[in-house]
Amino acid sequence: MAEIEAIARMVNQLARLPGVGRKTAQRLAYHILEMPEDQVRELAVAIFDGKKKVKLCPVCGNYTEGKLCAICRDSQRRRDIVCVVKDPRDVNAMERMRDYNGLYHVLHGVISPMDGVGPDDIRIRELLSRLGEGEIREVVLATNPDVEGEATAAYISRLIKPLGVKVTRIAHGVPVGGELEYTDEITLMRAFQGRREL
Amino acid sequence: MAEIEAIARMVNQLARLPGVGRKTAQRLAYHILEMPEDQVRELAVAIFDGKKKVKLCPVCGNYTEGKLCAICRDSQRRRDIVCVVKDPRDVNAMERMRDYNGLYHVLHGVISPMDGVGPDDIRIRELLSRLGEGEIREVVLATNPDVEGEATAAYISRLIKPLGVKVTRIAHGVPVGGELEYTDEITLMRAFQGRREL
Numbered sequence: 001m002a003e004i005e006a007i008a009r010m011v012n013q014l015a016r017l018p019g020v021g022r023k024t025a026q027r028l029a030y031h032i033l034e035m036p037e038d039q040v041r042e043l044a045v046a047i048f049d050g051k052k053k054v055k056l057c058p059v060c061g062n063y064t065e066g067k068l069c070a071i072c073r074d075s076q077r078r079r080d081i082v083c084v085v086k087d088p089r090d091v092n093a094m095e096r097m098r099d100y101n102g103l104y105h106v107l108h109g110v111i112s113p114m115d116g117v118g119p120d121d122i123r124i125r126e127l128l129s130r131l132g133e134g135e136i137r138e139v140v141l142a143t144n145p146d147v148e149g150e151a152t153a154a155y156i157s158r159l160i161k162p163l164g165v166k167v168t169r170i171a172h173g174v175p176v177g178g179e180l181e182y183t184d185e186i187t188l189m190r191a192f193q194g195r196r197e198l
Numbered sequence: 199m200a201e202i203e204a205i206a207r208m209v210n211q212l213a214r215l216p217g218v219g220r221k222t223a224q225r226l227a228y229h230i231l232e233m234p235e236d237q238v239r240e241l242a243v244a245i246f247d248g249k250k251k252v253k254l255c256p257v258c259g260n261y262t263e264g265k266l267c268a269i270c271r272d273s274q275r276r277r278d279i280v281c282v283v284k285d286p287r288d289v290n291a292m293e294r295m296r297d298y299n300g301l302y303h304v305l306h307g308v309i310s311p312m313d314g315v316g317p318d319d320i321r322i323r324e325l326l327s328r329l330g331e332g333e334i335r336e337v338v339l340a341t342n343p344d345v346e347g348e349a350t351a352a353y354i355s356r357l358i359k360p361l362g363v364k365v366t367r368i369a370h371g372v373p374v375g376g377e378l379e380y381t382d383e384i385t386l387m388r389a390f391q392g393r394r395e396l
Contacts, residue, residue: 004263010248013241018229024217030287031216032245033252033261043211044246047230050208051238054231063231065202089228 007033059130061106061123063088071095071104078102080137084127084156086110086144094142102140105130110148111155119155127156131163138166145172145190205231257328259304259321261286269293269302276300278335282325282354284308284342292340300338303328308346309353317353325354329361336364343370343388 007029015025032040056062057069060082064070071077071091081102085091091104109122130136139160143149157167172190174183183191205227213223230238254260255267258280262268269275269289279300283289289302307320328334337358341347355365370388372381381389 004252004261004268006244006248006251006263007261009244013244016237016241017226019222019225026287027217028215029248030285032249033286035249037249039214040246040249043214044242046204046207046211047245048238048242050204050227051230051233051235053204054202063202063205065204070202087228088231089224 056106056108060104061088061108061126062091062104076101079135081140082127082130082136082138083140083142084153085142086149086152090142102138103136105139107143107152110143110152112148112151122152124156124159128159131160131165136165138168141167141169254304254306258302259286259306259324260289260302274299277333279338280325280328280334280336281338281340282351283340284347284350288340300336301334303337305341305350308341308350310346310349320350322354322357326357329358329363334363336366339365339367 010029010032011022011025014020014028015022017025020028032043035043053065054063055065057064057067057072059068059072062069062071066073078101082105083094083100083102084105084107085094086107086109088106091106094100094104105123105127107122107124107127109117111117111119111122127139131139139156141153141156143152153169157169160167171194172187173194174180174187174191180188208227208230209220209223212218212226213220215223218226230241233241251263252261253263255262255265255270257266257270260267260269264271276299280303281292281298281300282303282305283292284305284307286304289304292298292302303321303325305320305322305325307315309315309317309320325337329337337354339351339354341350351367355367358365369392370385371392372378372385372389378386
């Protein structure tokens with residue numbers, strides 16, 4: 001069916017999505033061809049409208065359909081603590097734990113010289129200008145516990161500490177429900193170093 | 199992020215695709231939000247245009263962007279033999295073997311009483327009317343070797359044979375490169391029954 005250009009184009013576009021190989025893209029394309037036209041329209045519109053309507057919150061960088069995001073707008077939340085995360089998905093993860101009541105700052109990336117991403121390519125400047133307003137007293141660095149996440153946390157920490165703001169890092173350790181036997185050495189070392197008196 | 203309706207709608211729509219669960223749909227949605235807007239437009243347009251532009255060939259039922267499909271249009275192909283398949287994907291599979299030079303007839307389904315699909319719900323009537331034109335001398339039934347495919351082949355065979363047309367079924371047997379040891383009994387039985395003198 002390679003000669004049908006409209007199908008080939010659909011397959012090519014779908015195959016650009018992450019985790020979608022050519023075979024999967026073909027399967028999806030044929031499924032879409034079998035769907036009723038109004039359902040296909042709904043799918044295409046949902047994709048395009050979603051992209052068009054969803055903006056970044058000018059304060060924290062989280063996704064929003066309005067001007068400020070729902071969290072920045074929420075007057076019930078503490079404004080003196082900010083949790084710094086890599087991307088909006090991490091905001092979701094933090095919100096799922098239902099234990100944090102402060103604000104967020106979404107970096108939209110982490111420092112990664114290998115990928116050509118420097119400090120100016122992520123929203124660090126915006127974080128500094130938020131801190132300049134003087135309301136924030138603690139910054140919790142919640143980037144991932146991988147090389148780039150650690151480096152980004154260390155970089156931001158060095159930058160912020162001189163401003164007299166408390167800077168904390170989320171704890172590393174054995175995951176709840178995990179087993180020591182299957183925990184890698186570095187995590188175990190971090191868990192040991194981070195031990196607390198009971 | 200459940201409160202952002204445009205994202206929720208995108209996730210819901212993507213989750214309706216086959217093999218795409220909620221987690222995958224979320225991953226795809228967030229990826230789409232990070233894509234440049236013109237790339238997202240290309241994706242949405244490719245999906246919707248594909249669906250709108252691709253029609254069924256009025257003769258064989260295969261997909262086509264024009265009126266007749268490329269195979270029905272091709273004057274180099276034999277017009278006296280028709281290979282009956284379940285859906286357009288099977289046409290692709292047959293064409294990949296590069297050994298068949300006749301026409302196709304796409305049923306768009308197989309008889310399956312369990313799913314409420316009867317003989318009138320698939321393109322059997324259209325096959326009979328093609329046979330009525332008198333040019334076709336052999337019908338190769340190439341539906342899948344599963345229960346529904348076999349039942350559909352048997353049904354069509356009974357219907358066509360009285361018309362004096364040669365009806366054949368693709369051979370079942372041990373797949374090339376397969377091993378006897380790992381071949382199921384029914385396939386092995388079919389392979390044995392279909393043995394040929396060398």
